[in-house]
Amino acid sequence: MDKSTLAVLGYGMSFQDSEVAATMGFEHADMQPSVLPARLRRRTSVATKMAMTAAERACVMAACEPSELPVIFTSALGEAGVTDQLCREIAKENFPLSPTKFHNSVHNTASGYWSIAVGSKHPAMAMGGYQDSFALGLMEAWSQLHTVASRVLLVCYEETPSDLLCQDGSWEGCASALVLGRGAAHQPQLGMPYTVPQVAAELLTSPALAAVPLLNMLQQGLSGKVQVSDAGVQGWYVDVLNDDA
Amino acid sequence: MKAVNITAYSAVTACGLGCKRLLHALFEQVTCLHKPYLIQPDFPIYTGEIREVLPEVQPDLNIYNSRNARIALAALDCEASAFREAVATAVQRYGAERVGVIIGTSTSGIYETERSYQHHAQHGVVAESFDMQHQHAWVATADFLKHELQLSGICYGISTACSSSGKAIAAGQRMIESGLCDAMVVGGVDSMCHLTIHGFHSLELTAPTPCTPLDQHRNGISLGEGAGLLLLEGDGAEKAMARLVGYGESSDAHHMTAPHPEGAGSKQAMAIALHRAGLDAHTIDYVNLHATGTALNDQSEMRAMAALFDCDTRCSATKGLTGHTLGAAGAIEAIIALLALEHQFIPGTCGLTEIDSEFTHAIVSEPIHEQCIKYVMSNNFGFGGNNVSLIFSTCNQQEGSHG
Numbered sequence: 089m090d091k092s093t094l095a096v097l098g099y100g101m102s103f104q105d106s107e108v109a110a111t112m113g114f115e116h117a118d119m120q121p122s123v124l125p126a127r128l129r130r131r132t133s134v135a136t137k138m139a140m141t142a143a144e145r146a147c148v149m150a151a152c153e154p155s156e157l158p159v160i161f162t163s164a165l166g167e168a169g170v171t172d173q174l175c176r177e178i179a180k181e182n183f184p185l186s187p188t189k190f191h192n193s194v195h196n197t198a199s200g201y202w203s204i205a206v207g208s209k210h211p212a213m214a215m216g217g218y219q220d221s222f223a224l225g226l227m228e229a230w231s232q233l234h235t236v237a238s239r240v241l242l243v244c245y246e247e248t249p250s251d252l253l254c255q256d257g258s259w260e261g262c263a264s265a266l267v268l269g270r271g272a273a274h275q276p277q278l279g280m281p282y283t284v285p286q287v288a289a290e291l292l293t294s295p296a297l298a299a300v301p302l303l304n305m306l307q308q309g310l311s312g313k314v315q316v317s318d319a320g321v322q323g324w325y326v327d328v329l330n331d332d333a
Numbered sequence: 334m335k336a337v338n339i340t341a342y343s344a345v346t347a348c349g350l351g352c353k354r355l356l357h358a359l360f361e362q363v364t365c366l367h368k369p370y371l372i373q374p375d376f377p378i379y380t381g382e383i384r385e386v387l388p389e390v391q392p393d394l395n396i397y398n399s400r401n402a403r404i405a406l407a408a409l410d411c412e413a414s415a416f417r418e419a420v421a422t423a424v425q426r427y428g429a430e431r432v433g434v435i436i437g438t439s440t441s442g443i444y445e446t447e448r449s450y451q452h453h454a455q456h457g458v459v460a461e462s463f464d465m466q467h468q469h470a471w472v473a474t475a476d477f478l479k480h481e482l483q484l485s486g487i488c489y490g491i492s493t494a495c496s497s498s499g500k501a502i503a504a505g506q507r508m509i510e511s512g513l514c515d516a517m518v519v520g521g522v523d524s525m526c527h528l529t530i531h532g533f534h535s536l537e538l539t540a541p542t543p544c545t546p547l548d549q550h551r552n553g554i555s556l557g558e559g560a561g562l563l564l565l566e567g568d569g570a571e572k573a574m575a576r577l578v579g580y581g582e583s584s585d586a587h588h589m590t591a592p593h594p595e596g597a598g599s600k601q602a603m604a605i606a607l608h609r610a611g612l613d614a615h616t617i618d619y620v621n622l623h624a625t626g627t628a629l630n631d632q633s634e635m636r637a638m639a640a641l642f643d644c645d646t647r648c649s650a651t652k653g654l655t656g657h658t659l660g661a662a663g664a665i666e667a668i669i670a671l672l673a674l675e676h677q678f679i680p681g682t683c684g685l686t687e688i689d690s691e692f693t694h695a696i697v698s699e700p701i702h703e704q705c706i707k708y709v710m711s712n713n714f715g716f717g718g719n720n721v722s723l724i725f726s727t728c729n730q731q732e733g734s735h736g
Contacts, residue, residue, distance in 0.1 A: 155586075164470050166492070171443070171528075178527045179450040183374075190532030191590050191716055194439065195471055195492035200717025203584040209601060211582035212719055213500065216471030217489040224489040227513065228504065234511035235334075252453055253446070253465050291466075 093277035093329065094226075094233060097152065097267040099306055100145025102138040104248060104261025112300050113307065123154070123205045131188060132201060133169050135247035138263035139198040140205070143243045146265035154206035157241040157267065158232065159199055160213040162225030164295045166195040168249035175252075198245065219291045221246075222264070222298045223317040223324030226281045229268050239269040246296035259294035264303055276306055279327035281316060291319040302326065334580070334609040335510045338566045338573035339725070341419030343408045344668045346559035346655045347381030351411035355665075356672050358654050359680045360700060366543040366555045366656055371525050376534060377541040381557030381656025382525055383407070390477075396467040397477040399442030400524040400558075405474050408522075408560040409481060419564050420482050420518055426569060427515035433486030435504050436475035437497030437521035439660030439715075441490070442468035444526040474522045478562075486514045492660060494715030495623070496582075497521055499663025499723055502563060503580040509567045516569075520562035520664035529556055529659060536590060544626035544657070545684040546650035547635075547696055554625045557656020561664025563671075575674050578708075578726045579610025585718025592630055592714060596637025599623075599712065602720040603641055610724045612708060614642045617724070619679050619697075621670045621711040624650030625657050634712065635692045642694070649697040653684030663713040667723055670709040674727055678702045 101117040103109035109117035121129060121140040129137065139161060147154045165171075170193040177185055191197075196214035203212050217224035222244040229242045245263035268278070301314045305328050317324035343351065347365035348358035358365055366379040387403035388410050394402075409417040424432050449463035467473055471490040479488045487508060491501045498521020505517035533539045533554060540553035565577065583605065585598035592599070607614060620638065624631050631650075638648060651669050658665050673680055681700040688696050707730050714720045 164472070165465075166471065171446075174528055174532075175443075175447055175450040176454075178447050178531065179454040183531055184535045185528075185531045187532075187535040187537075190528070190535055193528070193532070194494045194716050196494060196715070196717040196719055197589075199493070200584075200589055200719065203586045203718065204588070207586050209584050209586050209598065212493065212584045212717065213491065213504075214493045214717075214719075215489050215491050218466055218470050218472045218476070220489075221472075224487065227487055228489070228507075231504070231507040231511040231513055235507045249465075252450060252459055253469065255459075255465075 093279055094230065095269045095275040095277055096306060097269050097275060098146045098150025099303055100142045100149060100265045101303060102141035102263045104134055104138060108260050113304050128201060133167055133247060134261055135167055135245055136198040136201055138261060139243050139245040140202060142263040142265035143202060143241055146241065146267045150267035152267055155208040157239055158210040158237050159202060159241045160225050160228050161199040161243045162215050162221045163245050164216050164218045164221050165249055167193050167197050168247055168253055172250040172253055219295050219320045220317045220324055221295045223281050226316065226326065230280060233268060233270045239267060242266045242268060244296050244299050246294045256290060257292040260297060262294055262296045264299035274331065277329040281324050281326045283322040283324055286323040288321040289319045293318060336576045336578045337506050337509050338570040339563055339575045339577060339671065340566050340570050340573055341416050341564040342562065342668050342671055343411060343416035344561045344665050345383060345404055345407045345411060346665055347383060347557055348655060350385050350407050352672060353412065356676065362681050362683050362700060364543050364683050365654055372527055372530055374530055378539050379543045379555045381555060383558055394477065394480055396464045397473065399445045399468040401438065401440060401442045401474050401522050402477045404524055404558065404560045405478055405522045408562045416562055423516040423564060423566060429483060429485045431486055431515040432484045433508055433514040434475050434479050434484055434488050434518040435491060435501045436478060437491040437501040437660050437663060438474055438523055439492055439494050439497055440523045440526050440529060441471055441473050443528055444524055447527050478518060482518065493719040494717060495659050495662055496713045496715040496719045496721045497660035497663060498561060499713040499721035500582060502577065502667055502723055503582060503721060505565045506577055506580060509565060516564060516566045518562060519565055521661035522560040523659045523661040524558045538627055540626060543684055544653055546624035546626040546652050547631055547682055547689060547692060548685050549687040549689045551626045551628065551631060553627055555656045557658040559655065559658045559661050559665055561661055561668045563664065573728050575671050575725050576728060577723060579606040579724035581605030581722045583720045587718050590716055592633035594633060596633040598718055598720045599634055599714055600637035600640050602722040606722040606724050617646055617708050617710050618706045619673055619709045620646060620648035621666045622648050622650045623712045623714045625652060635694060638694055644693055645695050647679050647695045647697050649680050649682045651680055653682060663721060667711045670711040670725055673709055674706055674725060677704050677706050
């Protein structure tokens with residue numbers, strides 16, 4: 089493999105609404121976080137459940153043991169729903185807050201429950217880059233794979249935020265996951281993400297949907313340049329190299 | 334691991350604006366925790382609030398205006414804008430597109446979100462000044478600094494609770510080693526808010542008195558706020574103050590809020606940091622502990638210390654001075670470790686009167702001045718069992734280069 093590319097070992101998607109999934113070319117992309125024990129499934133958010141589902145699908149496709157992968161979870165807002173509920177309680181001065189909601193509002197809730205559910209002692213990153221969250225997650229994966237890691241699980245997710253938080257249109261809840269590696273032959277390859285200046289636009293859709301065109305290309309075994317961010321003053325792109333194409 | 338140079342750092346804490354004020358507080362060892370002013374809950378707590386007037390965000394960046402952004406701005410502007418000037422020099426040397434920014438935070442600008450929700454509860458509409466993307470989103474403070482410093486390299490936010498900014502420093506090293514940037518502004522910024530004050534209280538983790546980490550009678554945390562910023566540079570650096578020679582990260586895979594009882598994850602993070610630095614545990618001259626002042630955190634961390642280090646490895650906790658600054662703690666405590674290197678002293682443990690009888694380590698209670706400090710470690714552990722450990726050295730040390 090070319091040292092300057094990343095190998096895609098597996099990928100997966102999960103949508104809050106499976107009808108939306110179908111319009112984007114994904115079947116069987118509903119929310120089924122079987123990795124979570126039932127008692128945790130009841131107390132975790134849509135964001136966490138979507139992220140877990142996509143992550144699990146990517147690991148299955150990559151035939152990877154989930155506990156062996158460092159993880160990068162990237163999301164503009166993370167636990168937007170739990171945060172909304174807590175801010176409403178705070179506005180009403182309805183104290184004490186729920187301790188469970190409080191610890192489930194941290195940005196590393198999804199990555200934390202993932203590491204507990206699969207028993208992973210590997211590092212867990214929880215990051216965000218607003219409209220560029222997915223592209224910057226790819227850059228973080230790139231830096232890890234060129235320094236300390238041989239494989240990583242990258243998960244990009246976003247649930248639909250309340251209109252008190254976000255008035256810029258409704259964001260479709262969606263999660264994508266990629267198992268990325270170095271040194272694997274016969275796998276689709278990703279070049280280093282790069283930026284191209286563009287006319288800045290308002291972000292109207294979920295930042296997590298920025299992963300959809302890339303995953304569509306992987307599904308179809310295509311090669312070429314694909315945008316991996318939306319809006320912003322610069323667009324992020326990645327070149328996909330598929331031997332089969 | 335490829336060591337990276339630290340060419341500037343700046344800290345804003347309850348001890349004051351700038352590293353000189355922090356250093357003074359470390360030497361004098363007088364707590365900067367007081368009864369709360371900004372947010373006054375109906376239960377007793379002490380907090381490490383910044384009482385100085387914070388600078389105002391310039392009008393063309395007003396969409397970013399939040400307490401978090403103003404605290405970050407104070408870290409750029411304090412001490413004659415020394416940090417801002419160091420970054421400007423790096424931009425001249427490498428080009429703006431080769432300088433990135435990664436900021437850890439646990440709160441981002443949620444203080445403004447809370448106010449917007451209060452406004453909505455009273456008036457039926459969100460506050461006009463509220464800007465979710467530029468105040469509340471996880472990248473907001475990093476994005477603000479990117480514009481303030483006119484950088485165009487990689488920019489993102491990290492939020493892994495109390496390990497956030499320790500991980501931002503590690504991520505900055507990776508960006509330089511992998512060649513994606515030549516210099517990185519890294520660190521953490523956190524600000525007081527109802528969510529953390531009432532949230533930690535709901536978990537019964539806040540102390541009614543100033544926190545006393547490592548003490549037999551410790552009874553919880555005191556929240557703080559602040560910013561810690563570091564400038565990392567690769568081989569192109571002209572003059573370095575210190576070097577980051579190792580980092581380790583791990584997950585407990587145990588519990589969302591409770592640390593592993595034996596500190597397995599913390600031990601793993603410290604061991605990986607030592608391995609990457611090519612150092613044996615006995616070469617570490619000082620460990621700045623995470624030591625929040627809760628019964629379980631301090632016990633877990635000291636058990637990890639006992640498993641890895643000899644009893645004479647000196648360590649201390651500094652949250653009795655600054656409070657627990659959560660997402661900024663990793664960067665602020667990294668800077669305390671760097672001040673220990675630069676000024677050749679071991680910080681004490683403010684508030685400590687009776688060391689927990691289980692802890693057999695060389696816990697330093699009063700600051701010690703001496704002349705042979707070469708390697709220092711800083712630990713931070715967060716919710717989700719998220720652990721990070723960093724090792725810094727003076728500039729003239731030669732380490733191995735494992736991993």
